[in-house]
Amino acid sequence: MGIFKIEGGIQLKGEITPQGAKNEALQILCAVLLTPEKVTINNIPDIIDINKLITLLGNLGVKIQKNGNSSITFQADEVNMGYLETEAFKKEGGSLRGSIMIVGPLLARFGKGYIPKPGGDKIGRRRLDTHFEGFINLGAKFRYNREDHFYGVEAPDGLTGTDMLLDEASVTGTANIVMAAVLAKGTTTVYNAACEPYLQQLCKMLNSMGAKISGVGSNLLTIEGVEALGGCEHRILPDMIEIGSWIGLAAMTKSEITIKNVSWENLGVIPNVFRKLGITLEKKGDDIFIPAHVNGYEVKTDIDGSILTIADAPWPGFTPDLLSIVLVVATQAKGDVLIHQKMFESRLFFVDKLIDMGAKIILCDPHRAVVIGHDFKSQLKATTMSSPDIRAGISLLIAALSAKGTSTIQNIEQIDRGYERIDERLRAIGANIVRA
Template identity: 45%
Template sequence: MSSYKIIGGKPVYGEITVSGNKNAALPLIAATLLTDEQVILKNVPSIKDVSVMCDLLIDLGSTIKREKNTLIIQSGNRIGNLKKEEIGLVRGSILLMGPLLATLKKVKLPPPGGDVIGLRRIDTHFTGFEYLGCDCNIDEKGNLNIECDNLNNNHIFLDEASVTATENLLMACSLTSEISIIENAACEPHVQDLCNMLVKMGCKIEGIGSNLLKIKGSKKLHGCEYTLGCDYMEVGSLIGLTAATKGELLLHNVQSTIINSLNLGYRKLGIEFKMVGKSDLLIPKKQKKVIQKSLNGLTNKIDDAPWPGFPADLLSIVTVCATQMKGTILLHEKMFESRMYFIDWLIRMGADIILCDPHRAIVNGPTRLQPAIVTSPDVRAGMALVIAATCSNGESEIQNIYQIERGYENFEYKLGSIGIDIKKV
């Protein structure tokens, strides 16, 4: 199994062009099953999860041509044998339920995979489909079974603002000509990307970017060309990397609409960044690097929340950043109960962190991190451990890098281009 060897102790400098949003690529690829016409997707990252999703569509009869970061997709008969091994590699495989239900009225899907960051329920998906009149169950082999003779348009109220459940329901409703409403819908940038592409394909959707979506589908959707938005998780990761190593970075292909949400967490660590053009973001060398106290003088807190709150996926990144800032911060991971267990690796590297429970940790900084051999448990924790390695003086080894490469495009090349001594072995 491959690893990264990183020699830390140097700040990062230079420029990086941010990739397209992986979390948008997966639902948009799935949505191509909704039409018999050709769909062209641009700014698609070349990463493991995208490759697996494409393989799943090929298994369902689609033909896919890749030209650099462009996918040209033509759906087929949508009938095939989905390999349990491939389904288990990527959580996004669950997004096949919506378009297959819309087109075939019946879905049987092996259990999806993805990051092991806690209990990731599918209840919200099933509840949403039941609102539409579907019968849903899980058989003795763990397969997800959904069947519906006719999708009934309805007012759907989700018990949580689940991104993938919202996306599945959007696609399931897209081929019905009546109006459906999704309340407490997720509104992350990748959900907005899916909505905007479905509109291009012929749907009418009101409330894009809000928690209340009104969808009027069409009995026949057509092909389109769509460009994915930037990967704001990569932006957030590079902000953390730059600040932690005391460097300076200019990021290209950044949407200004993501800045306020990222700022919710980073400003509490004394980290600043700003747009310097229509799509360029500067992370300057000069930073306060002092953790803010709350207005009453008590320890401040960074917690995650559904969009436009601070993204849960960046809690791992700000945890490492906090070890290099002056002061104390409470980090509260509200959404997943296993994400913070990677902190044990940071403590092994010398971080002053108290893991209060599976959801909360107190970080005291700054501390000098020591090189170590560590293992990446998931894609964002893996990136956080890479940042920790770059902050240490000496050689560290990051194992299980498959997890990292699932979510970051051209990872070794990009980090090497900004001065990090990194080698894949």
């Protein structure tokens, strides 16, 4: 297991360019299974979770040609469906949460799809019901082997379009259902669909391949099934979670940082949520400029003077993946914040590590925490800690970079799952961080 050693309390300065979006890439890469023609994907992040999925696609028989930095051409003209029934697939598929999204494309094109219980972050229960109920609505037969935790759906005569109301606006569930429906007979409507930018990107890519999807960007999608899809070229958006991470890093370390090419129109409420914490953000073209907050940052209260509450919600609400960042940034704000993590019941448990560093946090229950800001009057103290998941890991890294002394973060593979060469990129703007 690797570790990071971080000397904190150093002001950083410079420019940083966000990687391609992890959560978009997981969907887009699975979509290459829908056509036998070549699909070129650009701006692919070089991170553990994405590389695992690319390896899995290769083992399925997808031809993979690297074109250069972050660009790959895929061709799924000789898919080996027998691989789905091997022990190797059970091991590989079970190590990656995003592997669930191969099921929709395989079901649509080949009439069957299998998946072991997928892995990923241990942040609470992450149900798969939305995915499989969608497939069943399209006419697939579902089976589940409890001993092996192995899921299967089959539709040897093809899928048939239908109207469905999703029980939750699941991003991956919506993506999986859309990818299954594009080759179904007839028309499918999906109400309460997720409408995140990454889901919009998937729909735009599928339309460029010949799909007929309307309502993109809304929570009501209409999909007219087509006979076949062709190839295309697609570019992945910059990662909004990484952009939010750099905003938090700049504020906590009182650093002057420019985040390049952020795709402002796809950031939604993210900039405004950080502004509510008192952080100054300037729009410069398609960049974000954060000046050094030498005098700290003050939390804005609600209009009636009550404590600011920041909660996650389906898009266009605030993404749950940034609540851990907001929480750590609030530890040094002037003022208090209530963090309400609605989606996952285990995601806030990392706060005990911040409390060990001197943060004032009251964990009210698994979903809510009150953060009492220090206003930089009491600096966080260095410690040794372990990263429990991707987003908590980056939050602890930000805390360590602002803390007094040298911190050690263990289990950094969790951070590497979602952030590309993060130690190199931080050193480029002046951070003292060593991988060991």
